[in-house]
Amino acid sequence: MTAKPEIASPAVGEVVLSAAVREEIDHWVAKYPPEHKQSALMAALRIAQEDNGGWLSQGHLNAVAEYLQVAPTLVTEVATFYSMYELAPVGRHKICVCTNISCMLRGSEEIMAHLTDRLGVDPGQTTPDGRFTLKTVECLGACVGAPMMQVGRTYHEHLTPERVDRILDSLE
């Protein structure tokens, strides 16, 4: 797993969650008892991230904290803990390669080597053309198809370097 970047700057712009985002968060808030709005935090972060082109600024974290009435530090803890939240801008396609035990035994190191070679970036980085962000992640629960990677929302299993090439070629 690669280290997440420190949150860039304490000087953050004010972020206002759009009405659509708020409505979607409300849908999740309604699933929990009213005094446990905090339970909707992960969903709220996902919704805010999708709305913002795949990443969350400190302003977004603060806005979510305020909307759910939880401490901003708690939101930071959650956002930095889970690998699906991005705290810096990402490319159009986010490639998450599983390097956990099953995938590693089935050759994820070779897949990673091929990806870094082809894209010319290290894990955690984005290609200069803004097309791909490459990162390593822990188990995504698809061991049966190891080695695997997730691109956007799609799982790709039984990877080989050739298969990886075909997948990447098919993406804009």
Place this chain on the structure above:
Amino acid sequence: MLNIQINGVDVQVKHGTAIIDAAAESGIVIPRFCYHKKLSTVASCRMCLVEVEKMPKAMPACATPVAEGMKIHTKSPKALNAQRGVLEFLLINHPLDCPVCDQGGDCPLQEASLGFGGGVSHYDFDKRVLHNPDFGPLVATDMMRCILCTRCIRFSREIAGVDDISTAGRGENIRIASQTGHPLTSELSGNLIDLCPVGALTSKPARFTGRPWEYQHRSALGPHDSFGSHLQLDVRGTKVMRVVARECEEINETWLSDRDRFSYQGLYSADRLTTPRIREKGIWREVDWSTALEFVANGLQQVRKTHGAPALGALVAPTATLEESYLIQKLIRTAGSPHIDHRLRQRDFSDQAHDPVFPWLGGAITALEQKTAFLVVGSYLRKEHPLVNHRLRKAVLRGAHAMFLDAVDRAYNYPTSVSMVVPPSAWERSLLAVAKAAHAITGRAIPTGLDALWESIECEAIHRTTAEHLVNAASAVLLLGNVAHAHPRFGALRNLANAVAELTGASVGYLPEGAGTVGAWLTGCVPHRGPGGKTVTVGQDWHTMVTGGVKGLLILGAELERDCADPSAALKGLHQAAFVVSLSPWVSPAQEAYAHALLPIAPYAETSGTYLNLEGRWQSFQGVVAPLGETRPAWKVLRVLGNLMDLSGFDYFSSDQVLAEAREAIGEVTPNNAMPCVVPAAISSETPALERFGEVPPYAQDALVRRASALQATPDGRVPIAARMHSATLAGCGLIEGAQVSVRQGEGVVRLPIIVDDRVAKGCVFVPSASVETAALGPVVGGAVTVVAV
């Protein structure tokens, strides 16, 4: 009670006790890092694993409550094996740099490793590397040493009530991070140092200056507020090296305010006065003690001869010990003068006949937690009395209503129910409105004349809410803080507070300003009361004294250019006095200008003495280091001075003798704040367009803390010397932010920059007091000012 067995011994413990506490009751120590009795239990470090029979795995003793018949083994092979394994994991990323670590020798991790760890680690890979976040001038960080117990985070959230640090990341990358990049802002942040079980958070001022095994651990008391916190001074040779908390459940629990923890730095500031000095023909020279004391005695005798004994007077700082207060009032009164005062930050003495025998909290400190509503009048409680605020915070978290009457809308670390933010001149009207609203609810008997006063007062929703909360509370208290005491109509304010108390069923409590305030009251360091509140010839208050009332002045421990409610008047008066003696541990340029003799007296840590705290608790302490240079304890100086002036009764061999005599003189005193409400004849009709509000900044309260460099470097120590105004006030004056203005109050004028601060009440100009830059202005609270662009 439950019957359990620990290490083969049958014991009875209370239902709900965790194993770790049950074991402690039997004197069995279980190693722990994350568990702290004052913080929530997270069981994250796993160091306290013990064997419980019939449970398949070792259990964390901190998070496992006892059950009937439970058999616990803390030293069995299973328990020890589990602890050894945990410790090996905790040490995987720990740098083991004990030889260069400030915590070394005083470190739970080191001790646990020695007592419970193995000698060898199986780990031979790279250790992780972390950057150290900036936690400000008080707390040094070394995050490589962190074992992620999260005590610091839980303290910040649960006790300090601030949201500034958290974990970031996960797994191997998890670390403690500052949320905003800003340094810690809590007035209690130094407790992180005591809490951290490893060397990750250590004291920045004490860093790399000593090792714990070189220190003698000596006891002391908090020298600043009247809380009476228990301190442990770590002393090496003749120097105080650092201060840590000493546990006292009834007072400071396990906490200390930063002020008490870091102010010791001021003991070694460059302007410490270490040799007596006298001024002859305008020239200062250093002399030995006998010359200085003779000079002083002669000077005072001269004043007495020329102008009569009542031309002498004494002013005492609220940091003086009970012994010092007792001796100086005895000196002055035996010399034939009734003029003695310590209420240097008070302005209004019109109602002093109705002062309680000593103003106190009105109950035990622990009882504050049981309050269900409180109204604080004129205090930035959080900074003035940090641990009072901490106790009240606990009450608020249990549902109590926190209410404030202040000229600034403060940031408290708990939700406030009511915040009445009005200029000081409107405080009387606010209290009157609350009283009127309370009467409408309770219908209790109106104190005579009060209805006439409130006839023209309109009750707003905020007043009605305040009254409702006070009336409905099972236990409510009105607390009068430092700014209330400095209010130009303190007497009226106090009586109106009494009226609100009568009409709502609440009680009234005082928050005495300094560590020595209660002692000064009880020993008769006030012009209208002798020791124990006995009747005496009424002398002059400090303001009358310095503005021409007396010719010869003894000043004990105060720097009047900062330590009084009207520095410009004080300075003017002092320059005209015939003979001024300053007994002070430090020398300031202003003192050099107004004093004729400077006698170096020992500050806290260098002298023995007694402080009474705000609940009236007598606590004595010893000097823990030798006085610096030629410095002498003030009680000795006053004793010799008494003898040199041929006054009888000044033969003491120890401060204990002084204490015994003072105790006898004071006698049995029952504190009682419930004074009858004396309804003021009228309330203040003055409503200046602009009025001064000038509280003492958090770290400017007394001479010691002003010299503590690390505290001065914190945001609370760097309160800008500026005129802070509400944007609406500013627009009304046609001024803009950042502009240089001249602020005029009475005859005083100072040039200051303007800062827009919408937390300041409209119509108020907030100019901090206790600063030389603003000393030229008049009374620090209330009073008309004009602000003109320059």
